[in-house]
Amino acid sequence: MTISGRLLVWAGLLLAVAVVPSVHAQTVAVVNARIVAGPEAEPISRGALLIRDGRIAAFGDADSVPVPQGMTVLDAGGGTLVAGxxxxxxxxxxxxxxxxxxxxxxxxxxxxxxxxxxxxxxxxxxxxxxxxxxxxxxxxxxxxxxxxxxxxxxxxxxxxxxxxxxxxxxxxxxxxxxxxxxxxxxxxxxxxxxxxxxxxxxxxxxxxxxxxxxxxxxxxxxxxxxxxxxxxxxxxxxxxxxxxxxxxxxxxxxxxxxxxxxxxxxxxxxxxxxxxxxxxxxxxxxxxxxxxxxxxxxxxxxxxxxxxxxxxxxxxxxxxxxxxxxxxxxxxxxxxxxxxxxxxxxxxxxxxxxxxxxxxxxxxxxxxxFGQRARKGRIAEGMDADLVILARDPALGVEAFADVRYTLIGGRVVYAAGPGE
Incomplete structure (x- = not known):
C-alpha cells in the first residue's frame, strides 16, 4: 500500500473511532458476551463483566452479575470476550x-x-x-x-x-x-x-x-x-x-x-x-x-x-x-x-x-x-480491563481472532468496528 493510501485508511479509521462514543466512563458493564477468561477456562455462554477504575471488578454468568444502576453498558452482541x-x-x-x-x-x-x-x-x-x-x-x-x-x-x-x-x-x-x-x-x-x-x-x-x-x-x-x-x-x-x-x-x-x-x-x-x-x-x-x-x-x-x-x-x-x-x-x-x-x-x-x-x-x-502476569493476559477480578470482543467464536475457526468487534484498554473502548468490518 502506498503512503497516500495508508493516510486515507488512517483518516477513515480515526473518523470511525472518533464518532463512536468510546466508553469513557469509569464504570462499565459488558453484557451479552460469551466470556473465555483464559486459555484453559470453560466458556461462559451468557456472561457479563463489570469494570471499575480501569480494572475488572466482577464477571460471570449474567444471572449472577447484576449490572448496577448508572453503569455505562457495552453490548457485546453475543460476541466472545477475551483478554487483550x-x-x-x-x-x-x-x-x-x-x-x-x-x-x-x-x-x-x-x-x-x-x-x-x-x-x-x-x-x-x-x-x-x-x-x-x-x-x-x-x-x-x-x-x-x-x-x-x-x-x-x-x-x-x-x-x-x-x-x-x-x-x-x-x-x-x-x-x-x-x-x-x-x-x-x-x-x-x-x-x-x-x-x-x-x-x-x-x-x-x-x-x-x-x-x-x-x-x-x-x-x-x-x-x-x-x-x-x-x-x-x-x-x-x-x-x-x-x-x-x-x-x-x-x-x-x-x-x-x-x-x-x-x-x-x-x-x-x-x-x-x-x-x-x-x-x-x-x-x-x-x-x-x-x-x-x-x-x-x-x-x-x-x-x-x-x-x-x-x-x-x-x-x-x-x-x-x-x-x-x-x-x-x-x-x-x-x-x-x-x-x-x-x-x-x-x-x-x-x-x-x-x-x-x-x-x-x-x-x-x-x-x-514479560513480567505482567499479575495484571494482564487473562480475565480475572483485579486485572487490567484490557479486553477484546470478537464477533465470532474462535473455537469454530481460529481466524475469528482477527474478527475484532471492540478493543478496550483500561476499560475504555479504543477501537470499534464500523459497518462491514
Missing part, C-alpha cells in the same frame, strides 16, 4: 510511527488504530527501532494525547560489526543502522546498560545477521552476545535474538537468550535434540510464519523455495510446541507491510496449534513471559 492481545514482534519503523516526534497526535492515533488496535492488540513489543523513538511515542500514549496500545521496546538493536542485514535500507526514520553495530563486548555492555537505564524493556541481538553476498549469515561474536545477555538479565529484562541459521542459533543459546524472534526457515526442521535444548533453556519462540511469503515474494524466489521454507518453519513450530515450548504471537508488523493477522493465525493453526494454544500465545503466555 499481545503482538510480541513489531517494529515502529514504518511512517508515520518511525518518526513519531514529527507527527500530530491524531495522525499517530490513526496509524496505531489501523496497525494494532483494530486487530485487538492492547500491548505490543517493539523489538528494534530508531533510538528513543518508542520512548517518546509511548509517553504520548500514556498521557492520553495519542490513542494506542501499551508499548514495550528494546529500542536500538545490536548488530555484529559490519553486520547490518542486507534486506533493510541503510537508514530508517533518519536513523543510520550502521550505528547499531558493536565491535567489542565492552562496547556492547555499555550500550546495553545505557538503553536499559533509559527505559528499554528488553534487548535484541542479531545472533545471525543475514548480510547476504558471499558471507550469507554473519554470526555475532559470542562474547558480545553474552555481554548483552548479562546486561539484560542483570536488569531482569528479556533478550530477543534473530537466529537465522544453525550457527546463529548456537550463538543465541550459548549466550542465554530468552526469545527467538523467528524460526529458521532456511534450514531443515530442528532435530529433536535441538528442540529439547530450546525448551530446557526456557527459550520462547515467535514463529512469524506469514513473513516467509512476504520475503520470498519480495525476492522473486520460485514457488518451490516458498514451499520448502514453509515446511521447514511449520515443522520447527510444530515440534517446539509439541515439546511444551512457549509460543508467542508476533507478525513483524512495521517491517512487513502486512497488519492483518489472519494468515499468521491460519499458518500457526496448520502447524498444530489449536484455538486455546493460539489464545495463550496472544494473551497469557506473553503476559507471563
Amino acid at each position: 492481545f499481545w503482538n510480541s514482534h513489531v517494529h515502529l519503523i514504518a511512517p508515520p510511527l518511525d518518526h513519531a516526534a514529527g507527527h500530530a497526535d491524531d495522525v499517530l492515533s490513526a496509524a496505531l488504530t489501523s496497525a494494532y488496535l483494530r486487530w485487538g492488540f492492547t500491548t505490543v513489543f517493539d523489538i528494534a527501532s530508531a533510538p528513543g523513538n518508542a520512548f517518546g511515542l509511548r509517553a504520548r500514549i500514556a498521557t492520553g494525547t495519542v490513542r494506542g496500545p501499551a508499548i514495550l521496546t528494546v529500542d536500538e538493536p545490536f548488530f555484529p560489526k559490519d553486520g547490518v542485514p542486507g534486506y533493510v535500507p541503510d537508514t530508517l526514520g533518519g536513523w543510520s543502522l550502521k550505528q547499531a553495530e558493536v565491535a567489542t563486548a565492552a562496547e556492547a555492555s555499555a550500550r546495553a546498560r545505557r538503553q536499559l537505564a533509559q527505559g528499554a524493556d528488553g534487548l535484541k541481538i542479531f545472533a545471525g545477521s543475514m548480510v547476504g553476498g558471499e558471507i550469507g549469515v554473519l554470526p555475532m561474536d559470542l562474547d558480545i552476545a553474552r555481554a548483552v545477555a548479562v546486561a539484560a538479565h542483570d536488569a531482569r529484562k528479556p533478550l530477543f535474538a534473530h537466529p537465522s541459521n544453525t550457527e546463529g542459533m548456537e550463538v543465541a543459546m550459548a549466550a542465554g537468550v530468552d526469545v527467538f524472534a523467528h524460526t529458521t526457515p532456511n534450514i531443515a526442521p530442528w532435530p529433536e535434540a535441538v528442540v529439547r535444548r530450546l525448551v530446557e533453556a526456557d527459550i520462547a519462540l515467535v514463529p512469524t510464519l506469514a513473513l516467509i511469503e512476504v520475503e520470498v515474494r519480495k525476492e522473486g524466489a520460485p514457488a518451490a523455495a516458498l514451499e520448502r521454507m514453509r515446511e521447514n518453519a511449520s515443522g520447527q513450530l510444530r515440534a517446539f510446541s509439541a515439546a511444551g515450548g512457549d509460543v508467542l504471537f508476533g507478525t513483524d508488523a512495521g517491517y512487513a507491510d502486512v497488519y492483518d493477522t489472519r494468515d499468521e493465525l491460519r499458518l500457526m493453526h496448520e502447524a498444530g496449534l489449536d484455538w486455546r494454544q493460539l489464545l495463550a500465545s496472544l494473551t497469557s503466555t506473553p503476559a507471563a513471559r
Whole structure:
C-alpha cells in the first residue's frame, strides 16, 4: 500500500473511532458476551463483566452479575470476550510511527488504530527501532494525547560489526543502522546498560545477521552476545535474538537468550535434540510464519523455495510446541507491510496449534513471559480491563481472532468496528 493510501485508511479509521462514543466512563458493564477468561477456562455462554477504575471488578454468568444502576453498558452482541492481545514482534519503523516526534497526535492515533488496535492488540513489543523513538511515542500514549496500545521496546538493536542485514535500507526514520553495530563486548555492555537505564524493556541481538553476498549469515561474536545477555538479565529484562541459521542459533543459546524472534526457515526442521535444548533453556519462540511469503515474494524466489521454507518453519513450530515450548504471537508488523493477522493465525493453526494454544500465545503466555502476569493476559477480578470482543467464536475457526468487534484498554473502548468490518 502506498503512503497516500495508508493516510486515507488512517483518516477513515480515526473518523470511525472518533464518532463512536468510546466508553469513557469509569464504570462499565459488558453484557451479552460469551466470556473465555483464559486459555484453559470453560466458556461462559451468557456472561457479563463489570469494570471499575480501569480494572475488572466482577464477571460471570449474567444471572449472577447484576449490572448496577448508572453503569455505562457495552453490548457485546453475543460476541466472545477475551483478554487483550499481545503482538510480541513489531517494529515502529514504518511512517508515520518511525518518526513519531514529527507527527500530530491524531495522525499517530490513526496509524496505531489501523496497525494494532483494530486487530485487538492492547500491548505490543517493539523489538528494534530508531533510538528513543518508542520512548517518546509511548509517553504520548500514556498521557492520553495519542490513542494506542501499551508499548514495550528494546529500542536500538545490536548488530555484529559490519553486520547490518542486507534486506533493510541503510537508514530508517533518519536513523543510520550502521550505528547499531558493536565491535567489542565492552562496547556492547555499555550500550546495553545505557538503553536499559533509559527505559528499554528488553534487548535484541542479531545472533545471525543475514548480510547476504558471499558471507550469507554473519554470526555475532559470542562474547558480545553474552555481554548483552548479562546486561539484560542483570536488569531482569528479556533478550530477543534473530537466529537465522544453525550457527546463529548456537550463538543465541550459548549466550542465554530468552526469545527467538523467528524460526529458521532456511534450514531443515530442528532435530529433536535441538528442540529439547530450546525448551530446557526456557527459550520462547515467535514463529512469524506469514513473513516467509512476504520475503520470498519480495525476492522473486520460485514457488518451490516458498514451499520448502514453509515446511521447514511449520515443522520447527510444530515440534517446539509439541515439546511444551512457549509460543508467542508476533507478525513483524512495521517491517512487513502486512497488519492483518489472519494468515499468521491460519499458518500457526496448520502447524498444530489449536484455538486455546493460539489464545495463550496472544494473551497469557506473553503476559507471563514479560513480567505482567499479575495484571494482564487473562480475565480475572483485579486485572487490567484490557479486553477484546470478537464477533465470532474462535473455537469454530481460529481466524475469528482477527474478527475484532471492540478493543478496550483500561476499560475504555479504543477501537470499534464500523459497518462491514
